[in-house]
Amino acid sequence: MDTNTPALRFRPATDDDVDALVALVTSAYRGDASRAGWTTEADLLDGERIDAGVLRGDIARARSQVVLAEHAGRLLACAHVADDDGRGYFGMFAVDPRQQGGGIGRALLAECERIARERWGLATMRMTVIDARDELIAWYERRGYRRTGEHSPFPYGDTLFGIPRRDDLRFEYLEKAL
Numbered sequence: 001m002d003t004n005t006p007a008l009r010f011r012p013a014t015d016d017d018v019d020a021l022v023a024l025v026t027s028a029y030r031g032d033a034s035r036a037g038w039t040t041e042a043d044l045l046d047g048e049r050i051d052a053g054v055l056r057g058d059i060a061r062a063r064s065q066v067v068l069a070e071h072a073g074r075l076l077a078c079a080h081v082a083d084d085d086g087r088g089y090f091g092m093f094a095v096d097p098r099q100q101g102g103g104i105g106r107a108l109l110a111e112c113e114r115i116a117r118e119r120w121g122l123a124t125m126r127m128t129v130i131d132a133r134d135e136l137i138a139w140y141e142r143r144g145y146r147r148t149g150e151h152s153p154f155p156y157g158d159t160l161f162g163i164p165r166r167d168d169l170r171f172e173y174l175e176k177a178l
Helices: 015-029 032-036 052-060 104-119 134-142
Strands: 009-012 064-071 074-084 087-095 124-130 146-153 170-177
Touching: 015 052, 015 064, 015 074, 015 087, 052 064, 064 104, 074 104, 087 104, 104 124, 124 134, 134 146, 134 170
Parallel strands: 087 124
Antiparallel strands: 009 064, 064 074, 074 087, 124 170, 146 170
8 A cells, every 4th residue: 555545444435324325426436526526437427326216236246245445434435246156246336535545445446355365265356347438447446456358338328337428438347366
C-alpha cells in the first residue's frame, strides 16, 4: 500500500449501509462528482449505477459479501465479491473519487481476492469491465488480471445498468488465478 494510504478497516456491509453505498458508487461513476477521480463512466453512461434492491440481495445472498473499506469510521470504498458457480466474482468496485490513486482500491481488491481464496476456496476471480475503459483494464492487468477475449453485449434498454451515451458498449471478461 502507498505510504499515504490511510489505515483501512474492512467489514461486510449490512442493510444499514445501503444508502451510503448507493451514494458512494454513484459518486465514483456518474455525473460531475465522478470526474474528480479517474474511474468515471460519465462520458459513457448516464442514470443510476447501482440499485438499492439489487444491493440488498447481494448483501443477503450466501457466499456473497459487499466489502466496505473505512478509515476513522468514514466509508472510502466498496466492492462486491461472491462465489459464482465455483469462480470468484468481483464487481461494484468504487472508491471515493477524492481518494482515488492512493492505494485504497488496490488494498480492497486484495482483500476481496483473499476472501474468495481463503474463505470460499476459489481458484479464480472473474469480472466484467466495459471494454472501452482501457485505462481501467490496464489497472487490472497490472494487478495480474488478463483479458480472456470473451465479451457479452451491453444490456441496452435495461436502465438498471445505466443509460448509454454510445452505441458501441460491451463487456469484456477479465480473470485472475488466485
